[in-house]
Amino acid sequence: MINFNGTIVSQDASILTQNRAFLYGDAVFETVKIVNNKILFLEDHYFRLMASMRVVRMEIPMNFTMEYFEEQILSVVKVNQLERSSRARITIYRNDGGYYLPLNNTISFLIHTIALENTLYSIDQKEYEVDLYKDFYVTKQLLSSIKTTNKIINITGSIYANENGLDNCILLNDSKNVVEVLQGNIFMLLGNKLITPPVSEGCLNGVMRKQILSLAKKIENLDVVEEVISPFDLQKADELFVTNVIKGIQPITKYRKKEFTIKLANELIQKLNQSIGVF
Known part of the structure; x- marks a missing residue:
């Protein structure tokens, strides 16, 4: 399951057929770590994402607050039962239309999650x-x-x-x-x-x-x-x-x-x- 524009849906490759992120790399993303149903360093991730969207001239929706950002990520974490320890990626891409020049600067987003083994950060002792x-x-x-x-x-x-x-x-x-x-x-x-x-x-x-x-x-x-x-x-x-x-x-x-x-x-x-x- 993934979070697509605030709705939990089955993963569907057809979503990508006109996707500007897929066609042109016209997207920004943020990867966060969740421990015990809490997004670590939430504020830093949110403000970096907002800054990234401004740099590439995406239109930031009025409702895209830090609380909304947190709520949308945790909703898909919950439905996948990954509250204990997981990683989530939110990808924000400009909506379909146009070629190099987009038809508009409105956005959509996708969120997906993957389980992590440990809650603690730890040092891997192997040779690197x-x-x-x-x-x-x-x-x-x-x-x-x-x-x-x-x-x-x-x-x-x-x-x-x-x-x-x-x-x-x-x-x-x-x-x-x-x-x-x-x-x-x-x-x-x-x-x-x-x-x-x-x-x-x-x-x-x-x-x-x-x-x-x-x-x-x-x-x-x-x-x-x-x-x-x-x-x-x-x-x-x-x-x-x-x-x-x-x-x-x-x-x-x-x-x-x-x-x-x-x-x-x-x-x-x-x-x-x-x-x-x-x-």
Whole structure:
């Protein structure tokens, strides 16, 4: 079952036949985590979604309040009996009609949910190896910072990672600086300095990125900054980790010949669980 414009309906592929998201990538989306029937970081997700819609000039309905956003997601979570722990994705797309130029800027939305195993965020202790993806580059522009359905770089990068036995790839921007990874933002610990690329470099303005920045700034003797990261910096790092709202924190254990510790990632995951009240 899915939530289509506020109504619970059976999943039907015919919905996509004239869908502008399908035809042109004319859509934005938000993925949220639900724990005990509560959407984590609700306000951050809602305001990022509204900002994304404004960037691509979609018309935001008057009734599309944060309460409506929450209600629509939880309605499909409830009907699928996934209140304990699940992920939900809301995709908002411009309505049918037109070619590159749409007939209007009104929107429709789809919400679907998938069960998750755990309520707690946890660190996966297995080896996690990454390398650079250099076939295509992320552009330093506002569109790169929002979640649109145009994710072909992430798709081709994921195929490259799979073909080369990697767990993830690091994306570079058109200045050849580190931006993010395929499924989230990246943080680098260098001595007592925790660094993540600024949004101006083209990285996603991640919800979990925001949480980790806030939590890390409360750690004594840790300098937390948003600065440009060169690929050459990676092999000098003490620790590298990935953040996204579903996984929380995923430590990178190996980049080329360099192996990394996971001490700070472990500390931050505990603070994250405490901050959301599930630990």
